[in-house]
Amino acid sequence: MAVADGTVVWLGQDTAGRALHPDAEVVDLRGAFVAPAFVDAHVHATSAGLLLTGLDLTGCRSARELLDAVRAAGGALVWGHGWDETRWDGRRPPTRAELDEAAGGRPVYLSRIDVHSALVSTALLDLAPAARDADGFAPDGPLSRASHHHVRGAAKDAIPAATRRAAQDAFLRHAASRGVASVHECAGPDISGLDDLADLLATDLLDVVGYWGAREPVGLPVRGLAGDLFVDGALGSRTAALCSPYADAPDTSGALYLDADAVAEHLVTCTRAGLQGGFHVIGDAAAAAVVEGFDRAAAVVGVPALAARKHRLEHLEMVTAEQAARLGSYGVVASVQPLFDREWGGPDGMYAQRLGVGRGTALNPFSRLAAAGVVLALGSDAPVTSVDPWAAVRAAVHHRTDGSGISPRAAFTAHTRGGWRAAGVDDGLTGTLQPGAPATYAVWRAGELEVSAPDSRVRRWSTDPRSRVPALPALTGPTPECLRTVLRGRVLFDGGALS
Known part of the structure; x- marks a missing residue:
């Protein structure tokens, strides 16, 4: 492969390449x-960086281990992340x-690992008095919903700006070391802040695409x-909005923050303004509200205009085939x-604990979404799960539920070109390696990564970037x-290995 001025200009056999570019650095x-x-x-760079530089609770296996940590x-302030009871x-x-x-x-x-609830000390509560009267307050347990947002804001405000920027840099450098060239920062008023997002958008450590999770415009160059x-919360914290109650907490069906009318209004506003809109949606009740919101928005602005904006949905864990088809028709x-x-799927995972095995094993139907034309x-x-792209492709x-996975080629494309799209x-070029494409790539030592083809023969992952992975192999x-x-x-x- 030959690169000039940041662009791939040639791809082919080594001998021909050296002849065509005799003066190139090799x-x-x-x-x-x-x-x-x-x-x-989807990342939260500052929180992920604070996990790298601060108190990592992902390895705790009991309340006692957490307290010892x-x-x-x-x-003076203890900021930690990652406990999972x-x-x-x-x-x-x-x-x-x-x-x-x-x-x-x-x-x-x-x-908590899903960042939709938190354990807090009384000293932090004293810095956020409104949390005691807000929805989601618990006198002796984790705080969720609006109460959680209040204490998170107080904790965030107590972090010095220099510490925050150091955490961002640590995360972006870590992501680059994992073969990641671009991240989508999902910021918002209840998550980070405008100063936080402005610092990220100004960095040159990585390509950062900024999103602001609010219904009002901001004075920053966000995508x-x-x-x-948020249309709803998360399953682990029991704040994802469900059509029927949680199996392990029958007194709650989660929290629905936006209804179909609010979803439609936001989509119409963004479509008319030429902006990409979108939502965090996890539970089936939230998915129903979002799909209905798309239907109502399409009736106002028309399907072509709505689809042209490529509005996006984060997570979308509980979605039916009929809902997926409707979302695909809207260019979602x-x-x-x-x-x-x-981490949480399968018959014995957290999803099954929260929802029961029947509902809990039907989440994250990637094949259903792909078949419906959803990009x-x-x-x-991050920091909910680690930045580990090959592990994500493999997952x-x-x-963990048969029939819900996708092919290696589809998964790799979704983690490369899909992110740019x-x-x-x-x-048609960005996210690929062909003449005319931006020279955005990673170099990998293959180790023993192999793909098992359907005919049971074993083939190595090709070292030719133009090649196609067999249709339905298994990564090992x-x-x-x-x-x-x-x-x-x-x-x-x-990393120095090519010097």
Whole structure:
């Protein structure tokens, strides 16, 4: 492959390439392979960076381990993330009194793995008095809904700007080291803030596509009023809106923040303004409200105008075949996270605990969405799951529910070209490696990654970027190691192996 001025100008056999470009600088890949760089279509860079630089609770296996981690944490404010009580013996998070004892009088904010609820100390509650009177307040347990937004805002405001920017840089560098050249930052007033988003949009460490999860425009160059504009919450925190109650909490069906009228109004406004709109939607009641909202918006602006904007939906975990078909007809992009299924799917996972096995194993139907013509863009929702693109591709193929996965080629495309398409770049070149395409790629040491073809023969992942992976293989073996990540000819990450 030959690159000039950030663009792929030639692809072919080595001998011919050297003859056509005799004066070129040559990088010997030493058996490594080149592929289009990944796009992570849903991240929260600051929170993900704080997980890298701060208190990581994803490995805690009990309330006692969590409390011990808080005691050992330094700093005047303790910001932690990643606890998941569904994997603990007893499945009980610590009480506020227990957390206060471990905190030693400090403000403590510990987000659950889905970031839709949090454990907080009394000292942090004192910084957010409105949380005590808000929906979702619990006197001795995790806070959710509006109460959670109040305490998260107070904790966020207590983080120095320099600390916040250092966390962002740490995350973006980490993403580049995983072969990611572009991320979609899903910001919003209840998640981060305008200063936070402005810093990210100004970075040159990575390509950052900004989304603002609100219904009002902002004075920043965002791609759209989309991303985490919440129609509902999350299943783990029991705030995803359901048509029937949670199996393990029959007194609740979650929280619906926007109804069909509000969804339609936002879509009409964005369509007329030439903006990409979109929503966070997880539960089946939320999906029903969103689909109805699209129907109503189409009646106002027309299907062609609505589809032209490529409005996007984040997560879209519970969706019927009929709903998928309607969304496909409206040109919808689904930003999905395959590692959700790996972490919480299957008959014994968190989804089944919350919903029962029947409902819990029907989530994240990637094949259904793809068959309906919905554009898929894969992401991590970091810090909810890690930035691990090859693992995400693998999880999209090896779905824990038979029939819900997609082919390796479709999964890889959704994590590369699909991400660019989700952000409005659909020129037929970006996200591919062919003459005329931007030179955005990653170099990988293949290890033993193989694909098993349907005829049971085993073939290695091709080192030719033009080749096509067999139609229905199964990815096996260790994850490839990223050696270099390049964005439009500019090196974002270099592990030194090619020097």
